[in-house]
Amino acid sequence: MKKYLLALAVGTALCASPSMAQEKLKIGATVYGLNAEFMQIWTSALQQHPAVQNGEVEVTIFDGRYDALVQQEQFNTMITQQYDAILFVPMDVEAGAAPVQAAVDAGIPVVGSNARVNSEVLTAYVGSNxxxxxxxxxxxxxxxxxxxxxxxxxxxxxxxxxxxxxxxxxxxxxxxxxxxxxxxxxxxxxxxxxxxxxxxxxxxxxxxxxxxxxxxxxxxxxxxxxxxxxxxxxxxxxxxxxxxxxxxxxxxxxxxxxxxxxQDANAQAQGALDIAIKAVRPDYEPQSEIWQQYPDMEWQDGGAKDYLVPWTPVTTENADQLLEARSKL
CATH class of the missing domain: 3.40.50.2300 (Response regulator)
Structure with missing residues (x-):
């Protein structure tokens, strides 16, 4: 997964064509840390989201470096720079509440993913149980x-x-x-x-x-x-x-x-981005295939508070299939 770290340098925007710059949504994602494979897969999934690939959205990844205070500063940066929405994978369930409130007070919707934060003002949460x-x-x-x-x-x-x-x-x-x-x-x-x-x-x-x-x-x-x-x-x-x-x-x-x-990092990340776009553009329809992959996790017009991606037990029978799917990310 080292290629993901190279592709997702801290603060690097995932951009499409400059001609669409005025039309793009500017969405930031602060994640607790990028040292291990799981969050590398999660962040890579944002790169692969159709709305990023087609230039509708510009995503910036922030490495929280396993520090709640670092993530708080990253929120301050995104608020100051007037991001359209924020995706949040928090380091701490309690410490993450204040920056979420600050963003929402500034009119920026926040969508949680993978790890929860104790906040009532999140637009939604996309993760697993x-x-x-x-x-x-x-x-x-x-x-x-x-x-x-x-x-x-x-x-x-x-x-x-x-x-x-x-x-x-x-x-x-x-x-x-x-x-x-x-x-x-x-x-x-x-x-x-x-x-x-x-x-x-x-x-x-x-x-x-x-x-x-x-x-x-x-x-x-x-x-x-x-x-x-x-x-x-x-x-x-x-x-x-x-x-x-x-x-x-x-x-x-x-x-x-x-x-x-x-734990399906791809579904969590892409689902969270669909919800974030919907929060900014009410007429948006989800573009990720994950909603067809997990039909029990209903889209509900992007209005639900919790979206839970099912777990898949790894077995000797499905291991090769899972590895093949991983190689395509």
Whole structure:
């Protein structure tokens, strides 16, 4: 996915022909961070949106650098420069509320995507149900463990909606397995490297005691796998799960090393952009194919508050198909 980082340099506008400059909508997207594959796919999907490709919309991507204060400054920039609309993937569920209010007060609609913010003035939210994902991934781990043994939980950044809601789902699944003990629970900040370090420490602190790993995203689950391999242990003897369906995770599912659930970054990003355009141009009709791909997620004339993209469990049967689709993004 390195090509996406090259294509999406911070603050770089995704422009079409100069002759249409006066007619274009100017839409900004501030995302919590661009270091990992999932958000690279999300931002790349904006490039591929038909309204960007045909020159109707100019999109500028801002890298929040995993810092809520950085995102707040990016909002200030977009407000000052009078953007037509803002897409927001927040770092913090609470800290993101103030900049959203400032934008709306300035007459700029804000559409949330992928991660939630505690704000009543968002135009809409386009994402997926993280409580459901947290329960599904934990259940995959617990089922492999036979509902007995010990697990560790590697959480997302504390205070981000994904961490909060996926943990709620994790705990819901764990309630059904009272004999399972949580030995360790700590944030890995969505980072493969941080998760690897955590897992290395936990394997040392709890030798031969860890049976399962609940990673709240794939990157962290993959970091745990690297730590297990580095320790000379058999990965397949552990029950490991993550969330997102990134490329390495799909390959790890094929290898029998973990379970994963695909979060459709393409649908979230393109859906959010359709909603944002609709908020500015009331006669707009959606151009992304994702509304046909997910007919249960009805367009509702762009007027709903929540649009939830379904999860797709990654399996050995659908892994190659998912990888082929990924290669086209």
């Amino acid at each position: 993280d409580v459901e994902a947290g329960e599904l991934e934990a259940k995959a781990v617990l089922d492999k463990m036979g509902c007995t043994g010990n697990v560790v939980i590697i959480e997302g950044p504390i205070g981000q909606s994904g961490q909060i809601q996926r943990l709620e789902g994790n705990m819901k699944a764990l309630e059904a397995c009272p004999d399972v003990q949580v030995l360790e629970q700590q944030t890995g900040n969505w980072s493969r490297a941080e998760a690897q370090t955590l897992m290395e420490n936990w394997l040392t602190a709890h030798p031969d005691q860890i049976n399962g790993v609940i990673g709240q995203n794939d990157e962290m689950a993959l970091g745990a796998i690297e730590a297990i391999k580095a320790a000379g242990l058999d990965v397949k003897s552990f029950a490991i799960a993550g969330i997102d369906g990134v490329t390495d995770a799909i390959n790890a599912v094929k290898a029998g090393e973990m379970a994963s659930i695909l």
